[in-house]
Amino acid sequence: MKQPPVNTNSISPPVLAVLLAILAVLSFAIGAMLLYCAVHPFGLSPPPPAVCWIAGTILVLLGIASAFGSYHYSRLPSRDAAAASVSSGSGSRANSAVHRPVGKVGVGGAAASEDVNVGALKSPDRAGIKFSMQDALLEQPVLQQAMGSLIEALIQAAPEHYSMIHLLVEARKVNGKTSILFTHGSPVLLNEYSTLVPESIANASFRVIDLLLRQDDSVPGFEVVLRKTAATKWDADVHRLDEPDGQRPRFPRYPLRVYGYGFSLAPPPDIVFRWARNLNPPAIMAAARKSSNAPFGQVQITFADSGPRVLLKDGVAKAEEVIQLSEGPKTSQWVIETPAFHTNWPDGFDLRYPLASKTRFDLLGEDDTLIFVQDPVPNDKVLDGMAADGQRETGRGKTPSGHEWIELGYEVGGARWRQRHYTRLVSRSMSFVVTAQCLQSLADKVFQSSGEFTESLNPTAKYS
Secondary structure (H helix, E strand, O other): OOOOOOOOOOOOHHHHHHHHHHHHHHHHHHHHHHHHHHHOOOOOOOOOHHHHHHHHHHHHHHHHHHHHHHHHHHOOOOOOOOOOOOOOOOOOOOOOOOOOOOOOOOOOOOOOOOEEEEOOOOOOOOOOOOOOHHHHHHHOHHHHHHHHHHHHHHHHHOOOOOOEEEEEEEEEEEOOEEEEEEEEEEOOEEEEEEOOOOHHHHHHHHHHHHHHHHHOOOOOEEEEEEEEEEOOEEEEEEEEOOOOHHHOOOOOOOOOEEEEOOEEEEOOOOOEEEEEEEOOOOEEEEEEEOOOOOOOEEEEEEEEOOEEEEEEEOOOOOHHHOOEEEEOOOOOOOEEEOOOEEEEOOOOOEEEOOOOOOOOOEEEOHHHOEEEEEEEEEOOOHHHHOOOOOOEEEEEEEOOOOOEEEEEEEEEOOEEEEEEEEEEEOOOOEEEEEEEEEEHHHHHHHHHHHHHHHHHOEEOOOOO
16 A cells, blocks of 8 residues: 655644635635626726636635635644643642532444545654654554555544544553553544444554554554545544653543453443442443433343343343443453543442533442542642531541541431542642542441542543
């Protein structure tokens, strides 16, 4: 396969939108003047009417095309800012420790001949990595061909309305075995992202990552971003995930996935869901709905030695309507992963996408027990301001790894409750805040789980 030309001076979409808007205004203005001159000649030596008609019409058409192009590129995210980037949380404060009530959620193609410009990256700072994707593509014909096949598969599989295509391929090594996790969609249409990809894209991705891992077994994965520049033309950015942040764009990561025991689970976009775990036999019971008025659909996935068995309930036509199931890392526990952090899923708790909170997810236990995580906040005396009206401090301490916590006592509806807040430092100035609340009678058991949950929490993103 012939390698497409390399484009090293790609203009970001917002800048291009402004330039096209200026061109549209100028074209309309000059074109309108020429058309007026064709009907009412003016000036000392006006052009012939035929020339005015032709030139004016061409400029008006150019203005229309430029206006359309400006509108198209204005809808695309810039290369330097993600369409849904991870917020560092600077300048924010942790929510006070008011009791959170727990709501009830039941569980019961393009042509193969299209032109692609590959490599809109500048030469990256190579400190800390053995080679950049840009260098590897230029120097290795076999990798170049494999990447070309992947880009061709992405274009052929893309819906016609896609003006951008994004593929994130992450390599996870557990106990010497590497597994691949996918994020696929369009940054312009965040509700169409998925962790599932067509077989053609999966096979082509495996070929590329296999070639990369043969050269450097520490490669964390790679990313491909395609931008449609004309009916049959695409620009492509490709890079390793460990190339410096300043040298590559930031695009969406899947908001939440759970992996473990050789599988990856993820909710479809824009749904309310609750997942429960069964220990014997090992199974996941998932319930989901699109809106508060819609009925819940349910899927049960039972994990057996022969493979997962999927049972559809409540009118669900296919499992992907409720939960996305694919291969994943073979860890010995279920791990919850968001763009900001990853942590172990504690036994005895259901996983829920929040109905009323701004957390990335909630963990629900018996008698409305709740565990949740607030994104990083300035850690200067953050625990001192956690008590709300009606709450009193009952103790302070640290987890075995040294994460500080404060415990508060209070009453709700005549019942005694306990609330514990943990800080999990992610930098010198920032920390996650993990909150657990439960009836006082359950405090010992729940706080053991929340402490282990905090110990296992590690940042996915970088914080300063």
